[in-house]
Amino acid sequence: MTLDELKAEISELIESEQEKMSGYNDSKSRKDKHYYISEGMVIAYGIVADYLGDLEVLE
Secondary structure (H helix, E strand, O other), X not given: OOHHHHXXXXXXXXXXXXXXXXXXXXXXXXXXXXXXXXHXXXXXXXXXXXXXXXXXHHO
């Protein structure tokens, strides 16, 4: 898997998790564990994307 393919996959995962988060917000007035798990996943994917961006600069 190339770096570009990995970045594209991470971008898709971020979008997917953000859609889930908005779905949780729309369906419930109170946030539950699924919202917080999705929020954590978006943060984690963002950290990985930043790391991959740093790696690209180093190449």
